[in-house]
Amino acid sequence: MATMTGQPINRIDGPLKVSGKATYAYEHWDVGEPLYGFIVGATIGKGRIVQIDTTGAERSPGVRMVMTYRNAPAQGPRDASIPSQYSRAYPMLSGPDIHHYGEPVALVVATTYEQARAAASLVEVEYAVLSGHFDFAKRLDKAYAPKAVNAGLATDSAVGNFDTAFKSADVKIDQVYTTPYQFSQPMEPHCCLAVPNGDDLTVYVSAQILAEAHTAIASTLKIDPLRIRLVTPYVGGGFGSKLGIHGETILAALAARALKEPVKIAMTRQQIFHLVSVRPATSQRVRLGAGRDGRLVALGHDVTMFTSPISEYAEQSATSARGLYAAPNRLTRHRLTALDLPRGEDVRAPGEAPGLHAFESAMDELAHALNMDPIELRILNEPKVHPEEGIPFSDRRLVECMREGARRFGWERRPAKPASVRDGRWLVGYGMAAAIRGQFQMTSKAKVRMGPDGIAVVQSDMTDIGTGTYTIVAQVAADALGVPLDRVRVELGRSDYPAGAGSGGSWGASNTCTSVHRACMALREKLRIGKIPAEGMEAEGEIAAMSEEPNYKNYSIFTYGAHFAEVGVDVDTAEIRLRRMLGVFAAGRILNAKTARSQLIGGMTWGVSSALLEDGTVDARTGAFVNRDLAEYLVPVHADIPEIDAILLDGFDGKANELGAKGLGELGNCGANAAVANAVFNATGVRVRDFPITLDKVLPALPREV
């Protein structure tokens, strides 16, 4: 009966979603009529509140409360010693100091949303403005080395002697690439409904990892975690921005407890730009030294990015370079420079997305300098073991991804010479890039119980953030129990359920499904030997963190892929449009071919977006993100994404887990941007290293046609 896993079945929660019956955090009407909160943000980038007048707002119709630092309850402090920033307390309105533009200075709670919003504009704040640092380019010389980077990875790595080898290399690439501030903007904004019941609190939260959100809320409110219950059956997209909670959750909880009534808060789209995660801007120097045959002798990747001075965060942007290609002499480093901007947080494919954008562009530059095919250059430098750790790969298949992609894409038709192919008024080019992403395993628990109706009920606090978790869990459980899919019911997203790993870092699917598989196998065993009726029988399944799993020490467990893009560049205006795109991926066993493909083409679309469009612009005078709405912060629309496809190599990585499955959500966003950037070079002969590649950066290098 092991036939459900991998099938491209439709989402089992699809009908609920399209009929509006799937309840998101803001939509739990059964709690009664809630009050509405609206956040007032600072209009300076750095300084202090010297005067705050709430009387106008308090007198405004319907207003029940105006909370500022003067009357906000005492909260737990943010404890930087807790390794995961998403488990730390997230105090709000805790003092008069302003650390970044848009930081909440008041919360207005009223009977209706409109009343709250109208009153919010009546809160009068007078500031003492301090001069802040907002200009990344001007602060590069102030960079320092953090103790570690994201996911606990090492700040630096070095093998051999990079400097000497690079200096004497026959062919060298030494370029600086810059990537901008980027944002996760899920369709469901960051929102929360907090419902008090005596001293207890139910929090309907839009979050990716309930266990961390639970800890963060309890430590902020300084109440017993057992008194707090989180409910998150559906999340309308996260992309890293809901790994942790933000101001809306804490403010809703504080107000609900103070007023003893349900309070809900949703951020406006504009607020999300300042109050939620930002992917740090980076400046990346990539140095590649090779022999004339194309063999790399030296590989260096230096990344500098901004950090908030009050909440250090470093994307692991140079870590992809540690495992991708062989080279005897290697150097990777991460540095941070502090700016008075909103804190950096994980944005989809943290590290890989900007890191591979630069690094895989540099590989393309090297191929061009060597007059080699970019795929052949990569194959020539394919390592036999992990090039820095010396351990074997569990399952790699990067070469297969490139070969298969080349065959399917028609790579042999790639213009050998840049700017040599025209289609009407379009210059046409092909580009490719490799994809690599780490597989993570976190502790994860799940439970399965036989219900009275003969239905097996699977429970975990795992979230479905739009990825298809309900569906793949049901598929895996059905196979493990040997029952049809309709004999399984999946219940997710409640803190009362066993703690799963949550959705994040692409680990949700493989981690949750492995623990579900174990729970089901344990239940099956109980049923086999059991004498009592099946009804009410239950079993738990659990996996340990990767630090406890020998395989994750003894093998390099990663996922891989290859991206191929064809772009057209208007010969007159330099408008750049994607014409088609293909990704081929190796991520072990696929749990559902349809939801996996959706994740991957979504990730590839992020790549197109970062290559060509996304650019959070800061006004260096104020520290404000100027283009803070979706009319001005551009992401692709349908017309920008024509033919796009993702192919999954059939596989099984038994070193990762007994299901053979690895995470793939973010893999589609790893290197996709570089493939597009490389295609722009192939089309035009113009290399833009300041991403995104917008037409104004290409235009000056395109000759006028007369």
Added chain:
Amino acid sequence: MRPFTYERAIDPEAAVAAVSKAGAKFISGGTNLLDLMKLEIERPIHLVDISRLPLKDIKEEPDGGMRIGAQATNSDVAADIRVRTRYPVLSQALLAGASGQLRNKASVGGNLLQRTRCPYFYDTAASCNKRDPSSGCAAIGGINRGHAILGASDACIATHPSDMAVAMVVLDAEIELLDADRATRRIAIGDFHRLPGTTPHIETALKTGEMITGVVLPAPPEGRQFYRKVRDRASYAFALVSVAVVVATERGTITSARVAFGGVAHKPWRAKEAEAALTGGTATMATYWAAAEAAMAGATGRGHNDFKIELAKRTLCRTLAHAAQEN
């Protein structure tokens, strides 16, 4: 958003009477006004809904022109077969704007009155002479990639975002107005939108209480019509630069030409200098470049938007070459 009252006007006369109250404003599709109200950039205390007035007709006029009711939707005008065949530049411009959903809601009158997309205009914490007269212009010295290169002033460098109006400018459209005294008048579209000067908050020649009832297009001018919009993404983006041209040639000589630009100024920008440089010239790239140089002779960049000058020239030349090819 501030509280407001709402009424639906039953006829045009009632509408202009209703809007004469202090703080009252017309609302039609609401595709721009509602966003501005949420941000408290617009703070009407009373809204007069004119979207259902009987001003939706698109009809032919005896003189060979057409009259488009102010409440016709952008979608309806773009799809009208008479507009598509006789005024293709207008249909093309409309379809280049916004998204299908927005075009279904947006009216012709509202499109003419849409406000700039300057991000500092949208940010009530930033200085903006247009939103808050005499407060200054944060776009000067700020992020100004989308801003004006022609006709700007030290008070304002914002652009007018409409595509439709750029096409109407080359068609020599007239705007029909009704005032509270029930008097009607017509004004050439070129005189309707204003340059910023020292009063960027005054954007049009509309008098207080006047309502746009329609747009009158004269009989189609001779020649081929084209609209070309250059933008960062393929759809749902404002023009970095757009060009509307009507050009007629005879045996390789340009007999008449009309040129207007969008995305470059506080109003749809008619380029008379370019028209003069084209008319009587040979239909060659050399003539087009001379026209482009003439059109941009007075252009000034503000830093981030410097590229628009070269972009506008190239876009004009290519659009003219395309039009000549099609002749």
